[in-house]
Amino acid sequence: MNTIADAIAVKPANLTADHLAQDQSTATTLGEITSANPRMICRDVNVWYDDKHAIKNVSLDIGQNEVIAMIGPSGCGKSTFLRCLNRMNDTIPAAKVRGSIKLDGQEIQDRSIDVVPLRARVGMVFQKPNPFPKSIYENIAYGPRIHGLTNNREELDELVETSLKRAGLWKEVKDRLDAPGTSLSGGQQQRLCIARTISVSPEVILMDEPCSALDPIATAIIEELIDELRQQYTIAIVTHSMQQAARVSQRTAYFHLGDLVEVGTTDDIFNQPQHKLTEDYITGRFG
Amino acid sequence: MSPSLLLLIILAAMALAYHLGRKRAIGVAGGVAQINRLHSLPAYYGYYAALWVGLPALLLLLFWVGLQEHILTALTIAELPPEMTAQLSEGQLSLLTSDIRNLATGNITAREISPEVQAAAAHYQRLSGLASVSLWSLTGALALAGMAWAWQHTTISFRARNRVESILMIVLILFSSIAILTTLGIVLSVLFESIRFFQKVPWTEFLFGTKWSPQIALRAEQVGASGAFGAIPLFTGTLLISFIAMLLAVPVGLLSAIYLAEYAPRKVRAWAKPVLEILAGIPTVVYGFFAALTVAPFMRGLGESVGLDIASESALAAGLVMGIMIIPFVSSLSEDVINAVPQSLRDGSYALGATQSETIRRVIFPAALPGIVGGVLLAVSRAIGETMIVVMAAGLAANLTANPFESVTTVTVQIVTLLTGDQEFDSAKTLAAFALGLTLFVVTLILNVIALHIVRKYREQYE
Ligand SMILES: Nc1ncnc2c1ncn2[C@@H]1O[C@H](COP(=O)(O)OP(=O)(O)OP(=O)(O)O)[C@@H](O)[C@H]1O
């Protein structure tokens, strides 16, 4: 399905008139889509769910040590785009992804690439906390175990501890590592999932509205964490909160109905948006 | 003037009452434009009237149809000359009454008819005519009274909607209590018959005895007059066959469920599921002769060719076929449970770079395990209670053995053989069937309760 030939082809063969009509409406993205030091390079990415064209010709770079925020109205395709970056859309039978997505110069849409190590390199934190119905310890140890990252129990214990510490959860759970992960509060679960993701040391972390269900204190903890993680990782974060985007990101991308309307430094997007839609969205939220 | 005609008329009257009640409500409100002055929508006043017209009349009809014949017969017999009925036995009396009834309804009777019987028949006929007239007039009166009641109660502030709701609730309670009472009745009757059995045979012998041979002497002086009622060989036989069945059904059912739920493309699932459901729809009697006529001889032949002695009614054959019967049961229950594991858990595992089989083994299967165990327990209780296959394919000899190549018998098979043919109703042999039935009931009940408990507990985990 996702061969290089397909990736190079601008449009799939079975385009309907409807698809063409939607394609013509696609505006070119305003602002600077490239990045000085890119980790991931996406070009002309299109996604269909059956006949629904959910992402239209999106081109975007994601740079090293940068946090890029993706904003836009509900249903505009932010999650869909994020899921392209570690091929999570493979798990949705109806989804069809076309275009070129490169990680460190390597095409990840290529059929010959193994998605399992790819996903270990590009980790993901989901919008809704999804801890496994296992103990807190086992939740963190899961990834390192399947990838054989540690050689013995002591190393694993240490990895679990450092992961939990970096996610800011260690103090709260260090005395009950055997308690089920599902017994934690929503905010703790979200941090558990973040700890689980960083336990396999991914190079890129995708976060889909990680704070949508959190109180301001937990949100602040996670934002601090994102800031700290940035020193080492590349982070793409979807958020509905303008303030959060402004606080944690260096670049911001605004999506609208499947189009990437505008992208630029966070300062520029919030202070002098070039596109009317971006301005409306931002001022609407702030006003 | 049959009761079914009356039933139709009552239903028609209910329809009419609905319309009248509705009209009346609209009238009370002062026209269609003002129906929002009413507490409830006009239709509810209609339902209220219909229920009041129909329900009492229907209840009366039900009781009348149930009791009419008894009462009429008793009245007719009482009218017969006393010297005629005095020295009749119960059987003769019932013959006589059936003669009278036959005569009255114009059927041909088997015996010669005496003038007294003739007269009684005429009397019976008169009485039933009278009964019919009174039934019609009584139901009519009840229906009219119901209509009048509803008519009177149709006022602006009358809470017809709430009333209809509570009447409906009462009707529903009535019906569900029928279901519950029947179950209770069956359980109690099995219990009482079992108690009678345990008065003849001590329960310790029944539960712990190892010899089962329920033959009772026909004549008192016959040798070997007392049967042996040790049910252990039946229990072990049942367990052996169920065990073989589960040995086949659990792995096959579970693995096919995993394939269907996790791996199968949509197209394969679309035809594979119905095929499995067909397997579940085959009547067990078909499995039974499949086991007896195909599998058992095949096993025997197979055994001969490798030098094993396999009985022609081996536990193995019955167990394997029973296992095939249970496969769809296990697989559809497990598939439901696996599908109930949220997609977000799979996503979480894939996003960490786990493969599909790692995800299934380490996340989905542990999460689904309690539900799968519950499903397997339900399947076990089906296997234990299954009758037709073992009647046809398992033996009758109560061997105490764990060898699947030998013939064993099961609790259900013995219940069937104890009760087929002419039996004395209160012999220990017949009553033993009730004791076996009670044991079966208790065991499957316990299994089901445990299974449902496990399944429910597991369901709560994600909600
Ligand atoms: N699995 C799916 N099957 C079919 N259509 C889908 C699926 N997932 C998303 N879509 C559609 O694709 C479009 C983009 O969805 P997406 O989830 O990416 O939006 P989003 O920007 O993340 O929205 P939100 O802010 O509400 O999370 C929506 O119109 C949605 O209806």
Ligand SMILES: [Mg+2]
């Ligand atoms: Mg989303």
